Each structure stands twice: as C-alpha cells, then as structure tokens.
Amino acid sequence: MTYTRQTIDHSRRRFLINTGWLAAGITALTSCSGLMPVLPTTANPKDEDGSSWIQILADGRVRFLCPRMEMGQGATIGLSQIVAEELGVDQNQIDCLAPDSGQLGPFKMTVGSEGIARFSGPVAMGAAGLREHFRQLAADKVLLPFDQIEDASGGFIAAGNFIGYGELVPDQARIIGAEYRAGVVPRFADRAGNSRAIGKSWKSPELENIVTGKTIYSRDIDVPDMLYGDIVRPPRFGATLKVAINRGAETLPGVVSVVIDEAINLVAVVAKSPFVLADALEKIETTWQSSADETPDDVLDVSLYRTKGDFEHSLMDEGSAQSADKTAIAVASANYTTSYMAHAAMEPRAAVAWVREEEVEVWCGCQDPYFVRGRIAALLNRDQKEVVVHPLRMGGGFGGRVLCQPAEEAAMLSARVGMPVRVQWDRETEFQHNYFQPKFSHAIDCGLDEAGRIAFWRHDFVSSPIIFGLVPSPFASILDAFVADEGTARGADMPYDVSEHKRVRYSDIRTGIPTGAWRGLGAAPNTFAIESTMDELAHAAGKDPLAFRLSQLENNGSNSRRLSEVLRRVGKMANWGQSVVKNLGTGVAAAVYKDQTFVAVVAEVRIDQQRQQISVTRLWCAQDCGLVVNPDQVENQVLGNLIWGCGMALKEKLTFNEGAPGQLNFDSYEVLRHAEAPRTIIELVETSGTPPVAVGESAFAPAVAAIANAAFAATGKRPRQLPFDYDSLQIQ
Amino acid sequence: MMKLNGKQVPVSKEFHEISLLDFNRDQVLLKGTKYGCGQGLCGACTIHLDGIARRACQLNVADVVGHEVTTIEGLAETSGRTGSDDLHPVQKAWIEEAVPQCGYCQPGQIMTAAALLRETPQPDAAQIRTGMNGNICRCGTYERIHRAVARAAREDQS
Numbered sequence: 001m002t003y004t005r006q007t008i009d010h011s012r013r014r015f016l017i018n019t020g021w022l023a024a025g026i027t028a029l030t031s032c033s034g035l036m037p038v039l040p041t042t043a044n045p046k047d048e049d050g051s052s053w054i055q056i057l058a059d060g061r062v063r064f065l066c067p068r069m070e071m072g073q074g075a076t077i078g079l080s081q082i083v084a085e086e087l088g089v090d091q092n093q094i095d096c097l098a099p100d101s102g103q104l105g106p107f108k109m110t111v112g113s114e115g116i117a118r119f120s121g122p123v124a125m126g127a128a129g130l131r132e133h134f135r136q137l138a139a140d141k142v143l144l145p146f147d148q149i150e151d152a153s154g155g156f157i158a159a160g161n162f163i164g165y166g167e168l169v170p171d172q173a174r175i176i177g178a179e180y181r182a183g184v185v186p187r188f189a190d191r192a193g194n195s196r197a198i199g200k201s202w203k204s205p206e207l208e209n210i211v212t213g214k215t216i217y218s219r220d221i222d223v224p225d226m227l228y229g230d231i232v233r234p235p236r237f238g239a240t241l242k243v244a245i246n247r248g249a250e251t252l253p254g255v256v257s258v259v260i261d262e263a264i265n266l267v268a269v270v271a272k273s274p275f276v277l278a279d280a281l282e283k284i285e286t287t288w289q290s291s292a293d294e295t296p297d298d299v300l301d302v303s304l305y306r307t308k309g310d311f312e313h314s315l316m317d318e319g320s321a322q323s324a325d326k327t328a329i330a331v332a333s334a335n336y337t338t339s340y341m342a343h344a345a346m347e348p349r350a351a352v353a354w355v356r357e358e359e360v361e362v363w364c365g366c367q368d369p370y371f372v373r374g375r376i377a378a379l380l381n382r383d384q385k386e387v388v389v390h391p392l393r394m395g396g397g398f399g400g401r402v403l404c405q406p407a408e409e410a411a412m413l414s415a416r417v418g419m420p421v422r423v424q425w426d427r428e429t430e431f432q433h434n435y436f437q438p439k440f441s442h443a444i445d446c447g448l449d450e451a452g453r454i455a456f457w458r459h460d461f462v463s464s465p466i467i468f469g470l471v472p473s474p475f476a477s478i479l480d481a482f483v484a485d486e487g488t489a490r491g492a493d494m495p496y497d498v499s500e501h502k503r504v505r506y507s508d509i510r511t512g513i514p515t516g517a518w519r520g521l522g523a524a525p526n527t528f529a530i531e532s533t534m535d536e537l538a539h540a541a542g543k544d545p546l547a548f549r550l551s552q553l554e555n556n557g558s559n560s561r562r563l564s565e566v567l568r569r570v571g572k573m574a575n576w577g578q579s580v581v582k583n584l585g586t587g588v589a590a591a592v593y594k595d596q597t598f599v600a601v602v603a604e605v606r607i608d609q610q611r612q613q614i615s616v617t618r619l620w621c622a623q624d625c626g627l628v629v630n631p632d633q634v635e636n637q638v639l640g641n642l643i644w645g646c647g648m649a650l651k652e653k654l655t656f657n658e659g660a661p662g663q664l665n666f667d668s669y670e671v672l673r674h675a676e677a678p679r680t681i682i683e684l685v686e687t688s689g690t691p692p693v694a695v696g697e698s699a700f701a702p703a704v705a706a707i708a709n710a711a712f713a714a715t716g717k718r719p720r721q722l723p724f725d726y727d728s729l730q731i732q
Numbered sequence: 733m734m735k736l737n738g739k740q741v742p743v744s745k746e747f748h749e750i751s752l753l754d755f756n757r758d759q760v761l762l763k764g765t766k767y768g769c770g771q772g773l774c775g776a777c778t779i780h781l782d783g784i785a786r787r788a789c790q791l792n793v794a795d796v797v798g799h800e801v802t803t804i805e806g807l808a809e810t811s812g813r814t815g816s817d818d819l820h821p822v823q824k825a826w827i828e829e830a831v832p833q834c835g836y837c838q839p840g841q842i843m844t845a846a847a848l849l850r851e852t853p854q855p856d857a858a859q860i861r862t863g864m865n866g867n868i869c870r871c872g873t874y875e876r877i878h879r880a881v882a883r884a885a886r887e888d889q890s
Contacts, residue, residue, distance in 0.1 A: 072834030072871050203830050210835035211823040211842060213764015213804035220763040274758050275750050346768050346776060346836040346870045395766070395836025396870050427769045632830055636873065640833060643872025666773040666868060675865040677874035 037472050038374035040402055041106045045119055048180040050126025052104060054083055055177045056134065060154060060166030062089055063175065065099040067107040067123075068115040069367055070206075071345075071397035073696045074633040075115025077204050079123050081197040081629050085188040086127035087165075088153050091202055101369045101389040109368030109402055111517060113694030116629055117596065120692055124186030126178075133178035137168040153196075189627060189691060201632035206393070217395050218365040219350040219424055226352060226420040227256055228274040229413040232267040232286050233433055236659035237512050239288040241265040249283040252276050257417050258284070268409070270417050274424075290659055299511055302335065302441040302462050311460060311505035313484035315492055324455035324500035328447030332536040336444070336529040337721045339653040341437040342661075343518060344671055347395020348430040351407035354420035355380060360387040360411065361420075365394035366404040375403075376411045399517030400434055402470065428664040436654060436661075437518030438464035438488075440525035444533045448541055449499060454552055456501040461529070463488050465508045469516035476510060484508065491523035491701060494530045495563055495592045496552035512659055520697035523593060524648060524704050528722060531589035531705030535712065545709065546571050546588045559598075562624050563590055566600040566685055569622035573681055574602035580713075583607040584617075587709025593698035598624040598685075601642070601702040604678075605710035612726045614714075616646050616678040616707055621699050623682070626690035637695045638682045645703025647672040650723050734796045736760065737806025743793055752796055753777045753788035756803060764804040764839050768868070775867030778840040778847075779803050780810075785847035804839035807846060822846045825884035833871035841867045845881045854885050 045067065055063045064083050068075040080096045083089075108114070135156060139146045142158045150157045155164040169176050188198050209215040234240070244260045244267045254276045259268040269280040305311055351364035353376070360382060366372050369389040377384040394401055406423040414421040425433070442461040449455040465471075466487030471479055485508040492504050538548035550567055553560040567590050571577070574586065583606060590600040604618040619642045628634050651670045655662040663669035708719040717729040733740045736756070747755055756762045756779075768776030770789050777788040780802040788803075802810055811820040819827075822845050832838045841864065848855060848863040855863060860881050869877065 072832070074833070201830075203827070204832070206835065207827045207830065207832060208819075210832045210838050211804075211826045212808070212819070213762075213839045215835060216763075217766075217836060219767060220757075222761065222763075275747075275754065344870055346766070346774065346834065346868065348767065394834060396834045398870075424767075426767075427771070636830065636833060636876070639875055640872035643874060665771055666769050667771065671868060671870060672872070672874075673865050673868060674874045674877065675861040677872075677878075680875055 037475055038371065038378050040368050040470070041109050041370045043106075044108055045122045047122050047125040049107070050122035050124070051129050051178055051180040052126070053123060054126045054130050055175045056130065056165045056169060058166055058169045058174050060093070060164045062087055062094045064094055064096045065104055066096050067099070067104065067119060069098065069110040069365070069369070069391055069394065071110070071365070071367070071394035071401070073113070073115060073637065074204065074630065075110070075119070077202055077633060078116045078629040079119060081200065081202055082120050082123050082188045083127045084197040085195065086124055086186060087131050088151055088196060090153070091197075091205070093154065096205070098391045098393075100391070101373045101387070106370040109371060110397070111367060111399065111402065112594070113696035113698065116692045117694045120188065120629070121186070124188050125180070125184065128184040128186045129181035130178040132181055132184050134165055134168050138163050141168065198627070198629055199631065201630055203632075216392060217347055218363070218392050219347060221352050221363045221392060223352050223354060223363065223420040226422050227270050227272060227417060228277060229268055229270045229410060229421045229423050230277040230281055231409050231423065232281055232284060233429065234265065234288055236288070236290045237514060238659065239290040241267065242287040242289050245285045247283045247285060249280040252280050252283070255280050259413065259416055260284070266412060268413055270413050270421060274422075297439070299509055300439045300441050300462050300464070302443045302460055305462060305507060306443055306460050312507040313489070313505065315484070315489050315504035315506065317503045318498075319501040324449060325447065327449060328455055329450055330537065330540040331445070331447040332533055332540050333445045334443070334533060334536060335720060336442040336532055338440045338525040338528060338648075339722060340439050340513065340656070341518060341648065341652045342431055342654050342669060343396070343398040343400030343434065344431070344666070344669060345394070345396030345398055345400060348425045348427050349401065349404060349406050350422065350424035351404055351410050352420055352422045353407055353410035353414045355411055355414040355418070358386070361390065362387065362407050362411065363390045363392060364404045364407040365392045365401065366407070367397055367401045371402060372404045372407055376408055379408055380411060380415055398519045399521070402517060405433060431664045431669065432661055435469055435514040435516035438466065438513070438515040440522070440529070442529035444529060446533060446537055448537065452541060452543070452551065454496055454498045454537070457494065457498045458501065458503045459492065459494070459530070460505045461492070461526070462507045462509055463522065463525070464510060464513070464515040466515060466517055466521045469514065480508065480510060487517065487521035489526070490521040491526040491591060491593070495556065495559060495590070496534070496549070497555040513656060519644060520593075520701055523591070523697065524645070524701040527589070527591045527701035528705045528708065531591065531702065532708055532718070532720075535587065535709045536718065544577065546576050549588070549590060559592060559595070562598040562687055563592060563600070565687075566590065566598050566622040566624050569683060569685055570600040570602050570620050573622060573683060574604075574620040576602060583609060583714060585710045585712070585714025587706045587711070587713050589702040589705035589709060591702045593701065594694055596626070596693035597695065597698035599699045599702050601699065601706040603703065603706035603710040605707060605714050607714050607726070607731065614650065614711060614724075614726050614729070615676060616650070618679045618681070619703060619706070620681045621683070621703070622685055623695070623699055624685040624687050625693050625695045625698065626687065627692040628684055628686055629692055631684060634684060634695050635682050638699045639680055641697065641699035642680050642703045643672055643677055645700040646676070646678065646707065648700070648722060649704045649707040650725060653723050734798065735800040737802055738809055743797055748792065748794035750793050751789050752779070752791040752793055752801070755793045756788060762803050762805050766836055766839060768837065768840070774837070775844060776837050776840040778843040778867065780843060780847055783847070783850065785844050804843060807843065820846060821888055822849065822880070822884045825880040825887065829876050829880040829883060831873050831876040831880050833873055837867060837869045841869065841877055845877070845884065848881070849885055849888065853888060855881070
C-alpha cells in the first residue's frame with residue numbers, strides 16, 4: 001500500500017459563514033430534502049408506543065419485543081421486570097426478544113442510558129393496557145362486571161375461580177396484543193404495595209449461555225452458504241483510492257470475486273473460506289491520496305480562542321461580574337485537557353448481509369438498527385422496507401456502535417456476488433475506522449466572595465461535535481453553524497451556586513478526526529475540569545473539599561439537596577477527613593448526570609515511590625438514581641463506571657499521526673486491567689417518589705475527577721491533563 | 733488429529749498454518765472462544781492446551797496436533813463432576829455472582845480462572861489478581877470476577 005498526501009484547504013465553517021455560502025446552502029438543502037443524509041433514530045418513545053411491544057401467547061406466556069438493544073447494560077432485564085410487574089407474571093413466563101427491524105416501527109437508538117429512564121413508562125403503559133384488555137376478555141367470558149375481575153398471578157380471579165391469560169386467547173388467534181389505553185395507571189412506580197418484580201435483583205436469562213459460550217454475538221452468526229469478505233480500507237481518514245492493481249488475487253484457491261471500484265473507494269475480496277482473505281488482499285496493490293492532514297492539537301486548544309472571546313456557543317451567561325472580580329478573596333484559574341479516546345469494546349464489530357432481489361437481510365449488533373437499515377437502503381438504492389436488520393447482542397457498545405460499518409461493507413459485497421457475505425473487523429480496524437471521543441481543552445476562572453461563596457465562574461472549552469459528529473459533509477458545516485452540540489456540552493453546567501456571574505462558552509470544532517458518542521459524551525471531560533477547579537478553589541480558600549462543596553449547594557432546590565445527600569453519604573462511607581497518611585491521598589467529586597442522576601465519589605490513591613507508580617486503591621460511590629428497578633444490575637453498572645473512570649484518569653489516550661491513530665491494539669491503547677482495579681464500595685440512595693433514571697454512564701465522570709483530586713492530595717501536584725501518571729505529575 | 737473437548741478431530745495439512753482460534757471458530761464452528769485482539773493481549777480467546785491456559789490466537793493448528801484442547805464448550809466435562817447439572821464449578825460461581833455485563837470476554841475469563849484453580853486450588857487475593865490480569869474486561873466487572881474465582885475455590889473445598 002502506498003500513500004501520497006495532497007494538502008487541501010480545510011474549509012471550516014467560518015469560511016462558509018464569511019463567504020455567504022451558508023445561507024445558500026440552507027436554501028438548497030430545504031428545497032431538495034432528498035439530499036438529506038440518513039440520520040440516526042432520535043425520536044423519544046411515547047406512551048402509546050408500548051402497546052406494540054408486548055403480547056400474550058395462547059400458552060399464557062408473555063412475548064416482549066424489547067425496544068432496547070442489549071450490550072451488557074441490562075436494560076432488557078429491567079424492562080422485563082416492568083412488564084412482569086404490570087402483568088403479574090414471573091420472569092420465566094416472559095420471552096424477551098430483540099425485534100427485527102421489520103417487526104416494530106423505528107424506536108430510538110439505544111444511547112444515553114435511557115433504557116429504563118425513558119422506556120419504563122411506555123413499557124408499563126403497554127403492559128398495563130394489555131392487562132386491562134385481558135381483564136375485559138375475562139369479564140366477557142364469565143359475564144361479570146369488569147371491576148369484579150381481580151388480579152392474580154398469571155391472570156385473574158373471577159367469582160373465586162382463576163382464569164389464566166392463556167385461556168383468554170381465542171382459538172383462532174395465537175397471539176394477542178392490545179390497543180393503547182390512555183387511561184390505564186401503571187403500578188410499577190408505586191412500591192407501596194407488595195412489589196412482585198420491582199426492586200428485585202433478577203438475573204439475566206442469558207447468563208448460562210454466556211458462561212457456556214452459547215450466546216450468539218455478531219461475530220458468531222452463521223448463515224447457510226455464507227461467503228467471507230474483506231476490504232482494503234483507507235490508511236488515513238478521508239483518504240481516497242487513486243489506483244488499485246490486482247496481481248492475481250483471483251488465482252488463490254477459494255477466491256470467488258475480486259472487487260475493485262475506484263469510484264467508491266472499494267477494494268475487496270470475497271471467498272469461500274475466511275482463511276484465504278488476508279493472502280488475497282496482499283495481492284492487490286493500492287495507492288491512496290488524502291484530502292486532510294490536520295493536526296487536531298493545533299486546533300483544539302482553548303487558549304487560541306480565549307484571548308479573542310471567540311466561541312461559537314454560549315451555554316449560559318447569567319449576571320455580570322465586574323465588582324465580584326475585584327472583591328474576590330480567593331481565585332482559581334486553570335486549564336484542563338482530556339484526550340481522544342476509543343470505545344475499545346471487547347468484540348470488534350462484524351456483520352453478515354444477504355442482498356437478494358426481493359429482500360436485503362442483515363445480521364449485526366448495533367445501537368440503532370433503523371439507522372443501519374436506512375444507510376444500507378441508501379447505499380444499495382433500495383427501499384427501506386426491503387431491508388431487514390436482525391439485531392444481535394453486542395460485546396460492548398459504549399456509544400461506539402450507532403453505526404455498523406461492516407454491515408454496509410458486507411451489503412456492498414453481497415450485492416455483487418448474490419450470496420450472503422460475512423465481514424469481520426479485526427482489532428486494528430476497530431481502532432482505526434470507527435469514530436472517537438474528542439479531545440477537550442478547558443479554561444476556568446472563578447473566585448469566592450467574602451462570605452466564601454462562589455461569586456463568579458467562567459468556563460470556556462473547545463472540543464468537537466459528538467451528537468452531530470456522524471453527520472457527513474457538506475451538511476455538517478451548515479448544521480454546526482446553527483446548532484450547538486449538546487453532547488459536547490453535557491455536564492458543563494456545574495451544579496453549585498454562583499452569586500454574581502456564571503458563564504459557559506464553547507466551540508465544537510470539526511477536525512479531520514471522526515468524532516461521535518463515547519460513554520457519557522462530554523460529561524466526564526467537563527466534570528473533570530469543573531470538579532478539579534472546585535478542588536483548587538477549596539484549597540485556595542483553605543477549606544475542606546467536601547465541606548466546601550456542601551456549602552455551595554443551597555440555592556438549587558431539590559437538585560442541591562439530592563447532590564448534598566450523596567456527598568454526605570459518600571463522606572460517611574469513606575470516613576472522610578481521617579488523618580493524612582504519607583503517599584496516600586483521598587479526593588472527592590460530585591456531579592449531576594443529565595439533570596437526573598446524583599453521584600458523589602471518594603477516591604483513594606496510593607503513590608508507590610519505589611516503583612514510581614500511581615494506583616487507585618479504593619473508590620466509594622453514593623448514587624441517587626431514583627427508583628431502582630434491579631439493584632444488582634445498577635450496582636454492576638456503577639462498578640463498570642468506576643473502573644472506566646480509572647482507565648480514563650490513568651490510562652486511555654489515543655494520538656493521531658497524519659490522519660491515523662497511533663494506537664491500534666491493547667499494547668499501546670491501555671485500558672484498566674484486573675490487578676489495577678480498586679476495591680469499590682457502592683451505595684444507592686433512593687429518594688422516595690422519584691422515577692428511575694440513567695445509570696449506565698453517570699458515576700464515571702465524578703470518579704475520574706475524584707481520582708485526580710486524590711492524586712493532588714497525595715502529591716501536591718495537580719493533574720491537569722488526562723491521563724496522568726507518576727512521570728507526568730513530576731512527583732520527584 | 734487433535735483431541736478437542738474429548739473428541740478426536742482430524743486436522744488436514746491445509747489448516748496447519750491457521751490459528752487455532754480461527755480453526756475452532758470457522759472450521760469446527762465452536763464459537764464460544766472469542767476473538768478480541770489477535771495478539772495475545774486480551775485473553776478473550778483463552779483455551780486449555782493439555783490443561784494449561786493458552787491464547788488460541790497465538791497457536792497454530794500445527795502446534796496442537798496430537799494434543800488435547802479444551803474450549804469453553806467442553807469445560808464442564810473436564811471438572812470431573814458428573815452431577816445433576818452440566819456446569820463447571822467456575823461457571824456456576826460466575827452465575828451466582830452475576831458477573832457478566834456484555835459477557836463477551838467471560839468465556840476467556842472462565843477458562844483462565846479454571847486453569848488457575850487447577851494449579852492453585854486455594855489462591856489468595858494477590859494470586860487471583862495476578863492470575864487474572866491477562867484477561868481484559870472492558871465493562872469493568874473485575875471485582876465480580878474476583879469474587880467468583882474466590883467463590884469457586886471456596887465451594888470446591890467444601
């Protein structure tokens with residue numbers, strides 16, 4: 001493979017604005033909407049959607065077509081518990097299935113820890129509606145009034161006799177669903193009664209399959225007569241194929257087809273055996289040229305923009321500050337940086353596609369099967385109705401599987417050979433050809449008034465688009481100028497009281513590096529900057545960091561109270577404030593995730609001077625996530641969050657060199673390993689009467705900041721760049 | 733021939749240079765052993781070669797001719813217990829502790845744990861940490877893995 005570089009002007013949006021292209025572009029866009037790219041599925045679920053997800057079969061079993069894709073977060077279990085609660089059935093009476101894209105209408109992509117938070121309501125409404133529908137069937141059968149049909153496990157009791165759901169399914173119908181009933185009252189949120197399923201630690205029915213190796217992930221799917229394909233992918237982001245010369249790939253045994261289509265950058269081999277693919281691709285010589293070789297570090301530096309006040313978006317600008325600045329008794333002013341990071345899910349993605357004249361079938365794990373369907377339909381110029389995506393369990397997602405690129409590759413190849421084709425990414429491809437968590441560069445100025453309250457807080461940062469990261473050019477330039485990326489700004493509104501001036505400004509700048517959703521989006525980078533600065537402010541004022549935080553949480557109603565409560569709780573759990581031990585430090589941090597989940601973490605960090613190493617020894621976490629549907633699942637999620645936080649603080653960093661990642665496997669992109677994992681102590685605080693909320697990415701943002709603050713407590717050196725280690729802190 | 737999960741499997745010469753991982757998954761169609769990194773860095777493909785935990789991605793088929801290979805599918809039979817259920821004590825402990833999140837790395841974790849316990853039936857905490865350190869779990873279930881290994885050791889003793 002050879003590679004030539006061609007430097008082309010990076011026409012960013014300021015250029016577009018200045019030259020008036022933007023207005024023209026918008027007009028052109030709206031007048032021919034057929035040009036709009038296929039977008040991820042973003043509409044939130046509504047109560048009435050739930051009725052199409054749940055059915056009862058003739059044998060009385062419940063079929064739950066779960067509208068969440070499973071990648072280990074456990075939403076399928078929690079939602080099954082809600083179904084069970086409403087219908088009064090046990091876990092073994094529910095078949096929770098992943099629906100094909102043809103079985104249900106599009107539902108929102110599985111992102112943002114919304115599985116329970118957003119879908120529990122519609123699922124409960126659907127199940128409760130079905131229950132009331134069956135109550136009516138029972139009433140009709142025994143000729144008693146509706147309100148004399150009482151609830152029972154797996155059915156009803158009428159005039160002293162039990163009637164199971166199955167008996168109420170008419171002979172001619174094998175399955176019964178129900179229309180939406182607006183008036184029904186779901187009971188899952190009311191735990192005053194004896195709850196059957198809510199608050200119980202149901203185990204995943206998949207556990208036995210997982211531990212025996214029987215679970216089918218994307219890489220494990222076998223379709224009869226399937227062929228195997230692989231592709232030569234561009235060596236740099238945005239590189240285009242200049243020329244490809246085949247030197248006999250088709251002569252290797254088993255090779256069915258050699259595909260070279262320079263117009264669409266496609267160089268591929270399809271074979272009867274997967275074992276010949278690598279050798280066959282070796283026989284094709286490719287030359288690429290690149291249109292972008294921007295170094296993101298030159299662009300994503302907040303100081304470049306701060307001097308001119310040149311930010312694209314103002315998240316907030318409340319009050320004004322002139323007097324506060326002059327009378328401040330303690331100030332902090334600092335820059336913080338976080339790195340590009342990869343999802344590095346344990347299962348590198350894979351898919352099988354089978355393109356036939358009447359239908360296109362795709363088997364793959366993805367967070368948005370409808371997005372995959374739409375993209376493949378567009379790619380093959382087919383109607384979306386002709387494309388069916390069969391979703392599979394994912395070996396980790398973390399935001400990285402909104403797209404399923406190998407499904408698109410497999411579809412292109414299957415369309416050419418007329419047989420089902422499997423494409424699997426190897427680890428290096430997984431690192432190189434997905435999208436990434438962008439780097440963040442922050443600057444925060446803040447100060448305290450004479451009463452010790454935060455008088456002003458001015459936070460500026462630059463990063464890249466996250467939610468809109470996948471929008472292709474040229475639409476991206478137009479979109480970015482008008483829409484602030486909320487994903488980049490997630491967690492940037494700090495939760496503490498500010499008396500005089502609170503301002504948050506940012507820019508979401510597109511570089512040559514593809515960026516998109518990664519666990520928590522902006523929450524961890526923003527929380528790291530905010531909670532490190534809070535720590536600096538506390539130290540500048542000579543206050544205890546935990547007491548200091550509590551003293552700044554008074555004016556924001558229940559949010560202040562709930563955050564204070566988890567802070568106090570975690571302080572108690574960790575025995576906060578005990579005497580200082582040499583080379584051991586504790587730090588605290590807190591955050592509110594998506595304005596709904598309240599988390600506080602205390603970290604204990606040990607400095608090994610002899611080995612010159614920093615390790616996290618213990619993490620305490622108190623989390624208020626409202627009603628807890630499945631305590632064990634939630635605790636497992638919090639555990640995963642805390643470990644992820646250790647990795648982000650101490651390990652994970654992706655660098656780029658001429659448009660390609662410098663780390664392509666776990667030797668250079670390090671994630672936290674078993675021996676480095678701290679002991680965790682987790683408590684869930686359930687504020688009564690509050691609904692279930694997000695838990696999949698709530699605890700790791702404060703974990704990262706708590707670890708950094710603990711390192712400061714242990715060493716007196718403030719980690720300003722993540723990841724950090726013994727050397728970067730210059731401890732000696 | 734190689735012995736795979738107790739059965740003799742013929743291995744023709746054409747497959748000798750293929751990795752044992754690819755051979756098991758795509759030729760024998762035993763898909764329980766997972767690909768994670770292809771370089772022996774993550775442990776997802778851990779199998780037992782003559783009872784010792786090895787990375788299937790780092791072995792060629794030629795390396796195992798005449799040897800005994802056990803994958804996650806055959807682990808239960810090696811436990812020497814023909815009880816009422818079909819699980820190895822380590823698999824049972826994994827379910828008891830509800831270890832998995834996504835579950836993809838867990839067959840490899842379990843194979844490493846089973847080999848560790850065969851070598852060191854009663855490992856202390858440090859031995860578990862060292863013994864399990866080669867297996868990455870991106871979901872971060874290490875603490876539960878640790879508990880499950882300790883449980884399997886405990887229950888094996890009783």
